[in-house]
Amino acid sequence: MIRIGSSLVLAALIVVFAARLGVTVGLGAHPSWAQSVALFAVVPGVVLALIAMRWPRPGFVLAALGAAGGGVAAWAGKAAFAASYAENGLAGQFWHAGWIVACAGAIAIVALVLARLLPRG
Secondary structure, three states: OHHHHHHHHHHHHHHHHHHHOOHHHHHOOOOOOOOHHHHHOHHHHHHHHHHHHHOHHHHHHHHHHHHHHHHHHHHHHHHHHHHOOOOOHHHHHHHHHHHHHHHHHHHHHHHHHHHHHOOOO
């Protein structure tokens, strides 16, 4: 149980710290909310990781699909938002929400990997 809790906490810290270092900005998030999306993703990412740990194979696929789907939504939202000269509010919401989903998927993936790597105890 300690290994699961440790992997969840470490995964959340890794993703939030990566956002603080500017990884999300470098990948296309808006600078004004690039750090907060990782914070918003902590709770859904931990819940997704707990579900994925219960059923490892389909859970990993679900986490990967979440991260990829969030990335696609963020990319498409950003493209539509920029093409509309910041007039399309729905596209901006897709851009923002897509980043939250992508970060939640990243937290779940990192937690699954860490749960495998950390020693049992």
